[in-house]
Amino acid sequence: MGGVMISRNVPIKPYTYYKIGGAAKYFSEVTTVDELAQVLSEWKRICEKENIPLEKVFILGGGSNVLFSDKGFSGLVILNKLKRIEINGAEVTVGSGVSISKLSLSCSKAGLSGLEWAVGLPGTVGGAVVGNSGCFGSEIKDIVKSIIGVNIPSGNQTIYSNKECKFEYRGSGFKGNAEKVFIAEATFLLKVAELEEVMGKSLEIQKARREKQPLEYPSCGSVFKNVPWERLDATCQSELKDFIKTEPMPVVPAGVLIDKAGLKGLSVGGAMVSEKHANFIVNYSGNATSDDVLRLMELVSEQVKDRFGVGLEPEIGIIGD
Numbered sequence: 384m385g386g387v388m389i390s391r392n393v394p395i396k397p398y399t400y401y402k403i404g405g406a407a408k409y410f411s412e413v414t415t416v417d418e419l420a421q422v423l424s425e426w427k428r429i430c431e432k433e434n435i436p437l438e439k440v441f442i443l444g445g446g447s448n449v450l451f452s453d454k455g456f457s458g459l460v461i462l463n464k465l466k467r468i469e470i471n472g473a474e475v476t477v478g479s480g481v482s483i484s485k486l487s488l489s490c491s492k493a494g495l496s497g498l499e500w501a502v503g504l505p506g507t508v509g510g511a512v513v514g515n516s517g518c519f520g521s522e523i524k525d526i527v528k529s530i531i532g533v534n535i536p537s538g539n540q541t542i543y544s545n546k547e548c549k550f551e552y553r554g555s556g557f558k559g560n561a562e563k564v565f566i567a568e569a570t571f572l573l574k575v576a577e578l579e580e581v582m583g584k585s586l587e588i589q590k591a592r593r594e595k596q597p598l599e600y601p602s603c604g605s606v607f608k609n610v611p612w613e614r615l616d617a618t619c620q621s622e623l624k625d626f627i628k629t630e631p632m633p634v635v636p637a638g639v640l641i642d643k644a645g646l647k648g649l650s651v652g653g654a655m656v657s658e659k660h661a662n663f664i665v666n667y668s669g670n671a672t673s674d675d676v677l678r679l680m681e682l683v684s685e686q687v688k689d690r691f692g693v694g695l696e697p698e699i700g701i702i703g704d
Contacts, residue, residue, distance in 0.1 A: 389425050389459065395451050398443060398462060400505055401666055402601040403673050404451025404702075407441075407460035414464045414480075416567050420538050426459050427536060437536040441702055442565055444480060444507030447604055448514060452703025453673045463509055465567060470495070473573050474528065479509030479566045483516065491585045496576035497526045499584045503592040505604055509566040513557045514698075515550045519588065520629055524550035526571040532557070532564040540567070552632070553608050553698055597657040600665035606680060607637035607662055607695040619691050637695055638662035641683055644690040651679040677701070 393410035396402050409429065413419045430437050439458030443449070465478030468486065470493050477486055486508060487501040500519040501511070510516070511523045512530060527550075530543040541564075549556030557564050592598070612633035615623065626639045641647070641661035649656045652675030653668030664679055684695040 389422060389429065393460070395443075395456065395460060399446035399449060399451060399603070400601060401446075401450055401603045401671075401676070402669070403453070403666060403671060403676065405453050405455030407455060408457045409459040410462070411459065412462040412464055414466070416465070416533060416540070419461070419533060419565060419567070422459075422461060423536055423538050429459075430536075438563055440535050440563060442509065442563075444510040445482060445505055447505030448510055448698070449700045449702055450603060450673055450676055452701075454703060456702055457704050461565070463507060463565075465509075467568075473575050474570060475573060476568060476570045477508050478568055479507060479512070481508050482506075483508050483511045488585065490573055491581045492578075494576055494578040494581060495573040496581050496584075497521075497573040498571065499581060499588060502585045503589045508569050512548070512566050512569055513555055514553055515555050517553075517630055520631070522550070522631065524548070524555075526573060528570045528572045530566055530570075531568040533567050535563040535565055552611075552630075595660055597659040597663050597665050600657070600667050601669070602657070602663045602665045603699050605637070605662045605698050606664050607641075607684070608698045609634035609636050610640060610693055610695070614693050616692055619693075636662065637687075640687045640691055640693075640695070644683075644687050646683055646686060649679065649682070651675050651682065654679045656683060673703070 389409050389411045391409060392406045395404040395407050411422045413422055441456060441460050442463055443460050444463050463480040465480040467478040468481060468489060469476045473495060475490060483501045483506055484504050487498045490498045500521045516523050527545045530548055532541050532543055612627060612635060623635050626635050627633050628636060638661040646656050647658050647661050653666060653671030654664055654675040655667045657663040657665050664676055688694045
């Protein structure tokens with residue numbers, strides 16, 4: 384296989400921000416599309432021999448927006464390490480395994496605007512595209528020109544236009560789709576701007592993240608999606624009108640609802656609702672289990688619903704059998 388191989392029973396915990404999870408029964412790293420093709424060929428052979436569904440594959444990027452079960456994953460985890468970055472004028476083509484924060488900084492240093500909001504954001508370009516990541520009023524869909532995707536398990540490549548990505552709030556046509564697509568590469572269209580202005584904005588956002596987010600503990604970032612303003616009744620809207628954000632439609636941050644429900648500091652086992660940012664559930668003990676996090680998520684959602692009449696939808700991917 385030219386050095387590319389599929390390993391067995393690899394602990395997944397070290398590859399995730401949460402530092403939670405069991406073992407991947409099958410595991411491989413890929414740095415190019417050619418290596419991906421080799422892995423998929425080997426995976427097909429394993430599946431035929433061991434009677435495993437070909438589709439039982441999970442693509443892991445930075446490991447920032449996922450919670451793996453302590454029981455592990457009985458399929459194949461492919462760690463995405465496609466790291467090419469090419470800047471051509473205002474057009475940027477990048478491998479999906481590149482850190483979205485690193486890309487943001489690279490673009491800012493090149494005097495390109497449109498991705499400043501992603502500085503300090505955990506995860507990779509591929510994950511950002513699949514989940515249509517966004518904050519500070521911007522989303523990844525705003526700058527996507529095209530995507531190269533590889534079908535799993537066939538290995539066929541397809542170029543997707545922005546429209547064909549079917550972006551939606553914190554999602555896309557690639558998220559939760561029965562037809563799995565490995566996002567191999569993305570081309571973004573940014574705007575040429577003054578270097579001082581772009582870098583200044585990036586530094587402001589970095590500072591805001593440090594001040595407001597519990598970066599001292601393992602977490603997976605924001606756990607719940609923000610709540611569309613229209614889902615709240617008139618009484619709640621009156622109470623929360625000072626907290627409206629636009630991303631791109633009017634929403635109330637999930638963290639505000641969790642905080643207002645008095646849930647900061649609430650814990651289950653080794654998992655806790657952060658005292659610093661209520662939409663972060665942190666592995667404050669260092670040995671929290673996936674069940675701890677899931678039980679705490681359920682408890683938080685129930686209590687927010689009791690208080691405001693709306694449940695919270697998970698933003699993170701929950702991976703297991």
